[in-house]
Amino acid sequence: MDAALVIGGTRFIGRHLVDHLLDHDYHVTLFNRGTHENPFASHDRVDHVQGDRGVKTDLQAAAMTVDYDAVFDVVAYRPGEVETAVDVFADAEAYVYVSSGAAYGDEVLPKREGETGLKPCTPEQATDDSPDTYGARKAAGDRAVFEASKDGVRAMSVRPCVVYGPHDYTERTDYWLARVHEYDRVLVPGDGTNVWHRAYAPDVAEALRLVAERGSAGEAYNVGDRRLTTLREYVGLAADAMGTDIEVVTAGERELAAGGLSPTDFPLYRSYPHVMSTAKLADLGWTSTSLSSAMLATAADHRESERDGSDVGPDRSDEERVLGVLDTL
Structure with missing residues (x-):
């Protein structure tokens, strides 16, 4: 893989992802509305396509005009957005959805992919953008990824816990x-x-790339500091x-x-305590930065x-x- 389409890409996790992809010789195209300053505006290996990820025809236009191997969906906050994206980008070598540790519904230690239950999501929650429904919406996005993989889409999910690092607008x-x-x-x-459990943003970026390159379709991967x-x-x-x-x-x-x-x-x-196992991601060759x-x-x-x-x-x-x-x- 050497070409990536990043949905989002100018703030926090997306910004670190683009930096990481460039360090690994990718050509990157950003797809977003252009409402935030683009730190890569002058970079010769970063292109920008303006569009609204909530509008299917905008995504379809990007799919027809952009050269990409992998699609990284950084700003999908409603399950319907994921369902649309896995359909539009079904031909990608990899579709990687940024989910969240908040998707887990069972309070166990540690939380493991495929074992720990996810939060349910009602139709009302699926379109409610309040913080109280965030985890439920992310969980529903995960389920959309799993369903797409059954139809042959190489779709995968990455679940960061609380992310910190440079450019963290959450403060x-x-x-x-x-x-x-x-x-x-x-x-x-x-x-x-x-x-x-917390995760350093550049480590999340590395996880996203490794999952795209080495992950298995229909799987989710936790990411967080190896030392809590x-x-x-x-x-x-x-x-x-x-x-x-x-x-x-x-x-x-x-x-x-x-x-x-x-x-x-x-x-x-x-x-x-909120603790997630990162063994599955480590098996792909991922390591975390020292605290x-x-x-x-x-x-x-x-x-x-x-x-x-x-x-x-x-x-x-x-x-x-x-x-x-x-x-x-």
Whole structure:
């Protein structure tokens, strides 16, 4: 394979994917509406076709005019979009759908492809773009991939867990990087041992390419850091990457209530551990970046950006009230 069509491709995971494909000598065509700045506009091996992925005739026009071996579907958020794409690009050597670890419905440790149950998706959920239905919609997209493979389409799914890294517009990690940079004492919810599996964006990009080149039709592949960290450890990695010394202060629900807060107000907190097996992907030759290297790159991008995560986590004034209560105990 040496030609790829990327549906999306200018933000976060898609941007890392295009960089990775270029590093592996692919010619890339981006298909999107052109509403975001294109960081590859001047690259001689990246073309752009403008269109709306929700409009079938736009996809069909791309399929007829673009030279591609593999199709990477980065921005499919409704199962109907996946159903359309696997039909339009049925002749591709590989169709790879970016799903999510949120597709899993059973809370088990770890979550394994083909064993752990997926979330159901009602017809109403299938077209509801609210965050509450995200996992259900991704699961339904997975099922569309599986069905297409039965009809001879080499369609596959990649399920990242929570993704972090440079260009992360969700700002979940930026919140913690800003905290360890600005304050000596950093408030972490719970006892600091909660685990929510994370994946470094360039590693997700590598997974997508390897699945396209070596994966099996009708299969799903989890992707996440091979070494997991607790939230407290993650904050420590952020401090090391920012070159700061901090005191991590943990607080339970009762203490957090003093600031009108709850544990789920903090980004990357999850009450029950979310862990996914990555053995199946590793069998394709995939490896993950070391945590220290991944966080150093993430921190470097954070410094150059204007992101501070202030919109995705508690106000410092509320945290200070909690810290004050803890100091009196």
